Amino acid sequence: MTLIARLCNFMRTESRAVVFILGLAVTLHDHAMAGVTSDTLHTIETARVKQFTLSIYLPPCYTSLRKYSVIYFNDGQHIFGEQGLGVDLEADVLLKQGHMEPIIVVGIHSDRQRTSFYVPYEDDGVTVDFGFYRPLADWYTSRIIRDIMPYVNRRYSSGLRTGIAGYSFGGLHATWAALNYPERFSFSGALSPSYWVRDFEILNEGKKARKGQVYYFDVGTGEWNYYVPMLAKTGLKILNDVSYYEAMNARHVLADWRGLRIRNILLLFAGKTNWNRYDWTVNLEVIRSDYTGKTYLRINPVITFSNGLTASISYAATFALLNPNDGVINKDGSFRFLGNRDLKVIVTYLGESKTIDVMYDQVANYRFEHQ
Numbered sequence: 613m614t615l616i617a618r619l620c621n622f623m624r625t626e627s628r629a630v631v632f633i634l635g636l637a638v639t640l641h642d643h644a645m646a647g648v649t650s651d652t653l654h655t656i657e658t659a660r661v662k663q664f665t666l667s668i669y670l671p672p673c674y675t676s677l678r679k680y681s682v683i684y685f686n687d688g689q690h691i692f693g694e695q696g697l698g699v700d701l702e703a704d705v706l707l708k709q710g711h712m713e714p715i716i717v718v719g720i721h722s723d724r725q726r727t728s729f730y731v732p733y734e735d736d737g738v739t740v741d742f743g744f745y746r747p748l749a750d751w752y753t754s755r756i757i758r759d760i761m762p763y764v765n766r767r768y769s770s771g772l773r774t775g776i777a778g779y780s781f782g783g784l785h786a787t788w789a790a791l792n793y794p795e796r797f798s799f800s801g802a803l804s805p806s807y808w809v810r811d812f813e814i815l816n817e818g819k820k821a822r823k824g825q826v827y828y829f830d831v832g833t834g835e836w837n838y839y840v841p842m843l844a845k846t847g848l849k850i851l852n853d854v855s856y857y858e859a860m861n862a863r864h865v866l867a868d869w870r871g872l873r874i875r876n877i878l879l880l881f882a883g884k885t886n887w888n889r890y891d892w893t894v895n896l897e898v899i900r901s902d903y904t905g906k907t908y909l910r911i912n913p914v915i916t917f918s919n920g921l922t923a924s925i926s927y928a929a930t931f932a933l934l935n936p937n938d939g940v941i942n943k944d945g946s947f948r949f950l951g952n953r954d955l956k957v958i959v960t961y962l963g964e965s966k967t968i969d970v971m972y973d974q975v976a977n978y979r980f981e982h983q
Contacts, residue, residue: 674714699717802828818845
């Protein structure tokens with residue numbers, strides 16, 4: 613074990629018993645965080661709060677001498693480790709790289725009432741596909757606020773920002789909870805959220821988003837639910853306050869939520885992002901949806917910041933056709949041909965323009981091959 617690792621362990625176990633000069637203690641902690649290495653391990657603790665089981669990640673060099681932001685994850689039994697979403701592993705890497713502040717992650721385990729706890733609306737389609745349920749999202753959220761949060765706040769050195777995250781139904785709940793309890797959750801992260809419930813009712817609640825909150829949601833193009841309109845519904849500033857990402861060819865499975873998409877959540881919640889250091893590219897998306905049976909055509913500009921944060925800049929960029937008589941392009945980058953001629957699209961973001969050629973034969977061949 614390295615000297616830094618021993619120092620981390622010492623500070624974690626002895627900081628309450630030993631009287632430090634505060635300035636010296638904080639200095640030691642800063643040096644320890646700067647030297648986090650692969651053998652400086654985080655801690656996963658377990659707890660039971662009434663009917664809920666919790667798995668709680670404490671970062672390397674956790675100490676009561678400072679305050680931490682806390683993010684709560686639905687389906688908490690699946691969020692840690694290589695077999696889960698790897699939230700703990702990604703957090704450790706980002707800390708080591710100096711790309712984010714240390715945080716506490718609380719995984720709230722789900723059970724057979726998962727659908728009832730996470731879905732806020734009545735929907736016959738949900739009943740057909742997942743069985744009988746009652747929309748108890750409001751009750752479940754109240755238990756997080758009244759029971760789980762007080763436990764975490766008593767036991768750990770919390771006190772900064774509070775976020776909530778999840779995937780699928782759990783992602784729907786995370787967005788819904790932040791929209792309806794903005795004073796409790798300043799951040800929401802949603803991986804492939806089930807926004808389709810009750811004909812995308814969640815989009816109608818987007819106007820509840822408050823300035824100062826941050827929302828993230830994504831989708832895999834292999835599952836294809838079209839969520840781009842949520843960006844406009846919130847009225848928040850693109851990237852700084854609401855971010856969206858499309859994972860090419862990703863499907864609605866846990867393995868496809870790992871990696872970059874988890875890092876996006878962590879970086880938006882507690883990352884150190886230089887908004888002036890980035891690169892952006894323009895992608896052509898021709899996606900055949902097994903769910904709807906339709907083919908979706910879209911120009912998707914994607915921005916990547918120096919710390920790895922990646923997002924679509926739909927609605928932040930503008931689109932124009934050099935040959936407008938041959939096609940139509942919308943504000944979100946979706947487009948269609950008016951004939952069989954190629955399109956030349958200009959995409960502009962913050963005064964910089966890039967051009968992409970959309971070949972009619974390429975799109976037509978893709979459609980034919982995927983019928």
